[in-house]
Amino acid sequence: MTATAPSSVHAIALDETRPPLERLLALMGSLRDRDFGCPWDVEQDFASIAPYTIEEAYEVADAIDRGDIEDLRDELGDLLFQVVFHSQIAKEGGHFVFDDVARAITDKMIRRHPHVFAEDESRTAAAQTVAWEDQKARERAQKGRSQSLLDDVPVALPALKRAGKLTKRAARVGFDWPDAERVFEKFEEEARELRAAIAAGDQENIAEELGDLLFVCANLARKLGVEPESALRGTNAKFDRRFRFIEETMKAEGNRIEEASLDAMEALWIEAKAGEKAST
Numbered sequence: 001m002t003a004t005a006p007s008s009v010h011a012i013a014l015d016e017t018r019p020p021l022e023r024l025l026a027l028m029g030s031l032r033d034r035d036f037g038c039p040w041d042v043e044q045d046f047a048s049i050a051p052y053t054i055e056e057a058y059e060v061a062d063a064i065d066r067g068d069i070e071d072l073r074d075e076l077g078d079l080l081f082q083v084v085f086h087s088q089i090a091k092e093g094g095h096f097v098f099d100d101v102a103r104a105i106t107d108k109m110i111r112r113h114p115h116v117f118a119e120d121e122s123r124t125a126a127a128q129t130v131a132w133e134d135q136k137a138r139e140r141a142q143k144g145r146s147q148s149l150l151d152d153v154p155v156a157l158p159a160l161k162r163a164g165k166l167t168k169r170a171a172r173v174g175f176d177w178p179d180a181e182r183v184f185e186k187f188e189e190e191a192r193e194l195r196a197a198i199a200a201g202d203q204e205n206i207a208e209e210l211g212d213l214l215f216v217c218a219n220l221a222r223k224l225g226v227e228p229e230s231a232l233r234g235t236n237a238k239f240d241r242r243f244r245f246i247e248e249t250m251k252a253e254g255n256r257i258e259e260a261s262l263d264a265m266e267a268l269w270i271e272a273k274a275g276e277k278a279s280t
Contacts, residue, residue: 009033024081025098028088046089053082065233111135149173161229163218180223187216245272
């Protein structure tokens, strides 16, 4: 005899009159049901879905970069689903439930905004950033964690973003260049060292010196008030647009890009660049 799915969680998920979050949590419970759920969802654990969580966060950022509000709504839903997924796995393991996640972040934000939720002097945005970091340090101490300023800078962050965060933390105690001009000097120094490594043909040293140069770029971005990941995403998008223009133009002219000279492609690149400037 074939078993039928239990009506409770499925009914809640399918009931459009229920609050949206209640339906979403019921949906996740249905998907993870050992007897009636989705085999793929049942097999997942924290580690296996972590890459999807990271991917969804990037897709949120991409929708914001493109200014696509409708897509942003959908991508935020995908990211929320990841939070619900992790929470369901934790619930099954007896660790915590979704409400615990929501409660923890609410309590944390109240602690870190005493100028809003408690009697405290008003602060500028810059002063609040310092107070935020101080509160995080106190919370780490209460949890018995080490007192390095570099605590809580996740290793899993994109390397360029982590570089910016590391230098920002170090700058809190004065381990920083006084201005952007001094960072440019360091950039030129690292560029010379990279050239020397290339001339020596030392591949290991080339990788190290290139890393140093990228690290300085992240530091320079911080000094200039630019988020390096966003800046690089913008450049990636610009390269994508202009290269596609080259491909499409050559195809329209009956030419194969594989057979095109660098000069011909460079001319079309300049044309694409001029077209972008003319439209702004």
